[in-house]
């Protein structure tokens with residue numbers, strides 16, 4: 001059990017249900033080997049062999065015995081005549097029926113047929129054998145993943161080894177793992193993948209790499225996963241040799257049109273481009289006093305004839321903001337940059353917006369930009385890779401966080417305006433919309449570097465398809481598929497996972513202060529001091545008496561005013577701001593009373609103790625499963641839970657000591673700076689080790705470590 005098959009293990013069912021009657025043959029209505037329907041036939045054969053130990057023939061005909069019939073609805077009607085039970089099918093949707101003599105799996109298109117196949121197999125693998133018949137349609141057309149892979153094989157914010165796509169400057173030769181990844185993605189109904197870093201490298205566009213892109217697309221096509229790439233805005237100059245990259249310069253346009261044609265020649269079904277421009281030092285149209293819309297539309301025109309789209313990132317900000325300026329606010333940047341461009345983007349442009357206004361923090365309100373852009377298609381950007389959230393060394397099940405954002409009602413024009421309905425295009429009636437998650441799988445067999453982190457990838461796909469699903473239900477499907485049917489395994493992993501995001505929030509950064517990681521680069525481990533006095537604009541404004549960003553209109557940066565009036569009003573006032581976003585919107589004394597009756601500082605102390613204690617309990621919980629899980633996965637996870645338990649203590653003490661030191665306010669429970677049970681390594685007789693003063697000081701218990 002090395003994790004390579006993730007939730008597609010097709011483990012044998014417990015004896016009792018092994019004699020469930022399944023059809024004897026598979027009828028796949030499509031025979032081209034690279035077609036998703038052909039893949040569906042193969043997958044059915046593989047799955048049923050694993051689950052029931054039976055080998056089904058794949059060349060059956062529907063009329064001889066009961067069969068599993070899989071294909072598009074059109075192919076089905078052509079072969080067997082009219083059929084109106086699947087009339088509501090929409091693009092990528094499927095109809096699944098196990099009620100009749102035959103099992104019917106019919107897709108609106110081939111991809112839908114494959115999704116229905118995985119849905120059927122998932123039911124079988126979970127022992128959900130009662131007859132059903134239903135139509136399932138996607139909530140939104142764009143359900144993509146992004147990979148931040150560099151051409152040299154490294155991955156920005158990736159925690160599972162080197163890239164499966166690139167090596168030494170080129171697309172890899174062996175695409176086996178790429179096809180396996182596409183299979184996983186298809187099983188969670190993801191239909192597009194951008195394979196290279198948003199901080200892109202223009203040499204992706206050289207002839208050898210374009211040929212490589214063709215190989216990658218060929219490997220993923222049988223799974224209905226379309227390829228996309230990130231572009232570097234100044235490529236016409238740095239790679240193409242032109243003297244400009246001005247989007248309104250005709251020769252620049254012609255250059256992009258030409259390179260786009262070359263790529264589409266090799267990848268006729270390429271999904272499109274992803275562009276990060278004028279952000280964190282990346283080049284963009286602002287250099288030429290052109291708008292971001294001018295930039296996006298240049299690419300949109302190049303891909304339009306080929307049916308491609310452009311995902312243009314809203315993550316545009318200057319990373320040299322003056323920290324002394326109390327009205328400056330990075331959280332304002334997206335709306336500031338984009339609001340006047342609403343309606344100016346071509347129809348095949350989608351603005352891709354990170355869920356919160358800053359950057360994948362443990363707690364953020366939704367980005368106000370979702371409510372600002374009404375004449376523009378939008379998509380939400382999430383992170384499966386846990387950049388700020390423990391980098392796969394900590395268990396943090398993220399579906400509950402995403403759920404809160406999806407269900408958040410922004411009250412645009414005082415009407416129901418949930419984020420999920422804005423991105424699906426329903427609320428503002430846009431042609432496109434959906435979601436993208438930064439996943440960053442690597443060559444590690446576990447895909448993400450931690451078996452338990454895979455629940456996040458699974459949940460992402462299922463929620464992108466249907467945000468109405470409950471995080472706990474999705475989790476439990478995943479547990480059954482990944483670890484089997486043992487009740488205790490189910491209870492323990494459910495308990496750990498559902499407690500994990502609140503615990504991480506408690507011991508990292510609570511009350512909306514952000515994650516409090518090292519902000520300058522690693523984004524791992526506690527470093528509250530690094531949060532202020534930097535140009536990145538992720539500030540806490542902590543001083544000796546008070547803390548928090550004042551984002552009110554009245555006295556602060558005005559960010560609260562970027563939300564529709566009903567929401568703005570809630571956040572403008574301390575009384576109506578929920579405690580968990582208090583320090584996001586307000587600058588208050590450490591002695592400010594919360595709704596719970598505690599002071600801010602005492603809440604900090606208590607929450608950090610509570611969160612760390614929860615993380616410690618995960619070790620015992622996990623160890624109660626010894627013998628119930630194969631030793632390979634048991635040990636792998638055990639090691640990580642022990643690490644998390646220890647690191648949660650480092651977090652707890654670093655944050656508490658930092659604010660204790662800064663505020664001078666004692667902990668009422670007298671725990672902070674008082675660890676009677678602890679033995680400091682530097683106090684022992686050292687042989688071969690030297691004491692070393694740690695910086696930042698509060699990340700070692702006695703301010704000292706040994707090396």
Ligand code: BDP
Nearest residue numbers: 156157198199276315359387
């Ligand atoms: C930040 C990451 C950085 C990314 C950037 C982005 O730290 O590595 O390049 O976001 O999303 O969170 O462009």
